[in-house]
Amino acid sequence: MGDHTTHKNSTGETLFSLVYGTQAVIPTELMVPTKRIRDFDESSNDEGLRANLDMLEECREIAAIREAINKKKISKYYDKFVKPLSFRIRDYVWCNNEANRAENTGKLGPNWEGPYEVIEISATQSYILAGLNGERIPRTWHATNLKRCYI
Incomplete structure (x- = not known):
């Protein structure tokens, strides 16, 4: 009440x-x-x-x-306070392991996987990635699930 x-x-x-x-x-x-x-x-x-x-x-x-x-x-x-993320083609990024769910490494496992290379920008803040060997990752990634990698 x-x-x-x-x-x-x-x-x-x-x-x-x-x-x-x-x-x-x-x-x-x-x-x-x-x-x-x-x-x-x-x-x-x-x-x-x-x-x-x-x-x-x-x-x-x-x-x-x-x-x-x-x-x-x-x-x-x-x-x-929001800082928009944007990546360019040929930038290297880490992918959030939780978003990918490729491997369940448990609580003490790594939170990020990669590095991957941005090969194409498909939509607003959506990116297509490839591994360092050039193999394309099967889905698109939103910028919130990516983190810049400095190689």
């Missing part, structure tokens, strides 16, 4: 209000009367609930807009 009645930073609303269109009354408010409980008028309550339900869709749209703005802000902050 506590999670449903807490205002979320991303939307500015409580989950309960986004579902039912009104704020929930928690048991603590009944024990220790708040202004909202003291000012409660049962006769005008139905009119207020209907008005809140009429405004519910608009409230949800505003919450969705706030959430999108918050997501964009977080993404912008995160992207400041």
Whole structure:
């Protein structure tokens, strides 16, 4: 119940209000009367609930807009620290052993295998590799699974 009645930073609303269109009354408010409980008028309550339900869709749209703005802000902050990897043809790279799953060497085994040579760039940050003997590796590799090798 506590999670449903807490205002979320991303939307500015409580989950309960986004579902039912009104704020929930928690048991603590009944024990220790708040202004909202003291000012409660049962006769005008139905009119207020209907008005809140009429405004519910608009409230949800505003919450969705706030959430999108918050997501964009977080993404912008995160992207400041991302260093994009890119390789050129004839660069040497190590491949992440976990991504390849060619051999299960256990916990103490090597995390990287190779070195391999980049022979072709197939798509955005996707590379085709070959071994040092020139034998082509059967699949493409994304840049996040590669690490530059300095030979």
